[in-house]
Amino acid sequence: MAAIWTGMVLISILCGLATGNGGAVGAAALEGAGAAVDLCLAMAGVLCLWMGVMEIMKRSGLSAGLSRLLRPLLARLYPEFAGDKEVMDSVSANVSANLLGLGNAATPLGIQAARKMRRRTPGVACDGMCMLVVCNTASIQLIPTTVAGVRLAAGCATPFDILPAVWLASALSVCVGIAAAKLLARVWRD
Amino acid sequence: MSTFFTMLVPIIIGAVALWGMVRKVDVYSALIAGAEEGLGVLIRIVPALVGLLTAVYMLRASGALELAAQALAPLLNAVGIPPETVALMLVRPVSGSAALGVGSELIATYGPDSTIGRTAAVMLGSTETTFYTIAVYFGAAGIVKTRYAVPAALCADLAGFLAAAWAVRLLF
Numbered sequence: 001m002a003a004i005w006t007g008m009v010l011i012s013i014l015c016g017l018a019t020g021n022g023g024a025v026g027a028a029a030l031e032g033a034g035a036a037v038d039l040c041l042a043m044a045g046v047l048c049l050w051m052g053v054m055e056i057m058k059r060s061g062l063s064a065g066l067s068r069l070l071r072p073l074l075a076r077l078y079p080e081f082a083g084d085k086e087v088m089d090s091v092s093a094n095v096s097a098n099l100l101g102l103g104n105a106a107t108p109l110g111i112q113a114a115r116k117m118r119r120r121t122p123g124v125a126c127d128g129m130c131m132l133v134v135c136n137t138a139s140i141q142l143i144p145t146t147v148a149g150v151r152l153a154a155g156c157a158t159p160f161d162i163l164p165a166v167w168l169a170s171a172l173s174v175c176v177g178i179a180a181a182k183l184l185a186r187v188w189r190d
Numbered sequence: 191m192s193t194f195f196t197m198l199v200p201i202i203i204g205a206v207a208l209w210g211m212v213r214k215v216d217v218y219s220a221l222i223a224g225a226e227e228g229l230g231v232l233i234r235i236v237p238a239l240v241g242l243l244t245a246v247y248m249l250r251a252s253g254a255l256e257l258a259a260q261a262l263a264p265l266l267n268a269v270g271i272p273p274e275t276v277a278l279m280l281v282r283p284v285s286g287s288a289a290l291g292v293g294s295e296l297i298a299t300y301g302p303d304s305t306i307g308r309t310a311a312v313m314l315g316s317t318e319t320t321f322y323t324i325a326v327y328f329g330a331a332g333i334v335k336t337r338y339a340v341p342a343a344l345c346a347d348l349a350g351f352l353a354a355a356w357a358v359r360l361l362f
Binding site for chain 2: 001002004005008009011012013014015016018019021024025027028029031032033035036037039040043044047048049050051052053054055056057058059060061062100102105107108110111112114115117118122123124125129130132133134136137138144146147150151153154155156159162164165166167168169170172173174175176177180181184185188190
């Protein structure tokens with residue numbers, strides 16, 4: 001992440017100078033920092049709400065039931081955490097929220113899973129955590145409502161006719177992501 | 191059907207609360223305890239997002255993405271992706287709102303039922319804001335060494351873009 005971040009900043013400065021956008025780059029740096037705090041405040045309520053709901057699910061045994069249901073799939077994706085009940089419960093809740101198309105709920109639940117995974121390898125992303133991130137960046141969205149709204153606004157009569165294509169594309173992207181993560185887990189040296 | 195989807199969140203919350211009552215859990219204090227934990231998580235995410243968004247905003251303002259778009263257009267044409275969507279593909283992993291803006295513009299310009307408009311819509315619907323997700327997850331978990339998470343996630347994005355272009359050609 002250090003290299004990526006420094007690279008992004010350096011490329012911005014060089015391109016900004018080359019294209020004569022130097023002033024805009026300077027203003028954008030400050031604007032971005034402010035936007036980050038706005039974004040955090042915007043997601044604060046949803047995050048707290050879903051972590052609260054997750055706590056109810058945990059205490060009532062609902063998340064354990066969910067994780068039994070998804071276990072055959074998840075034990076394969078996260079072999080090193082297959083025996084860790086707490087991690088499996090959080091990951092199951094995250095996967096369920098993703099499948100239901102509740103991106104707002106999936107993020108807090110996934111964060112909780114990541115925090116529980118961290119306990120074994122503090123500061124370093126273990127294989128399970130990389131898999132979690134990959135599965136969530138390529139999240140399967142069953143009903144892409146925002147995009148359908150944009151198409152509707154542009155005068156489309158059947159805004160949802162792209163659904164099969166969206167499902168096909170996201171399924172393929174998840175599969176490639178999982179394959180890439182499994183492959184890189186074997187060959188990555190650091 | 192559409193009421194069901196708009197009501198999905200309250201239905202889930204209600205069902206969870208009801209199940210908790212049945213299992214004799216103090217539902218409200220569990221909710222509050224979980225929400226309090228959420229506040230702690232949020233504080234850890236703020237620094238990670240400040241770092242990331244500063245770089246993302248600089249990158250967007252610098253015109254680097256436009257330069258890269260020009261360079262990549264012929265390559266994309268060769269693999270079957272409409273070159274008009276290149277700006278969308280470059281913006282998508284870094285900024286959700288910017289991607290939605292670029293995508294909406296494509297859809298409005300070329301029409302929602304054109305190949306370009308449809309491809310843009312499918313690309314938006316089948317991918318996520320990768321760097322934002324990574325920053326939030328790893329920020330909350332205090333991860334400094336991200337190992338292969340970024341390349342693996344970008345592989346998934348690339349596959350999603352290719353699949354979006356091919357699916358639109360195949361299905362329409």
